[in-house]
Amino acid sequence: MGTKEQLKEERDRIVKGLEETYRKLVIFKKSKKSPMIVVRNGKIVEVDANEILPTTSYKRSAGTLPNS
Template sequence: MGTKEQLKEERDKIVKGLEETYRRLIEYKKQKKSPMIVVRNGKIVAVDPNEILPTTLYKRHAG
């Protein structure tokens, strides 16, 4: 396996880990009935975790 393939494999593992972490965070916030604190349009806001999708997909750029 070449370096490029190794980097792609590692990147894919990292992305899967981030997606799983996000899913677990949303699940935890729903259990605790705790708002998600996020930045929207440069402002810090509290969002009800029930309004957030339980999964997200990382958008990979070509290249």
């Protein structure tokens, strides 16, 4: 397996871990009835955790990493 493949596998594992962490955070915030603090359009805002989906997908923009 080449370096590129290894980096892709590692990146995929990191992304899955971040998605799982986000899912657990939303569940925790809902259980505590605590708002999520997020950045929307460059501003910090509170969002009711019940308005947030417990899943999200990582979407990488084109050109964010060299040689991707």
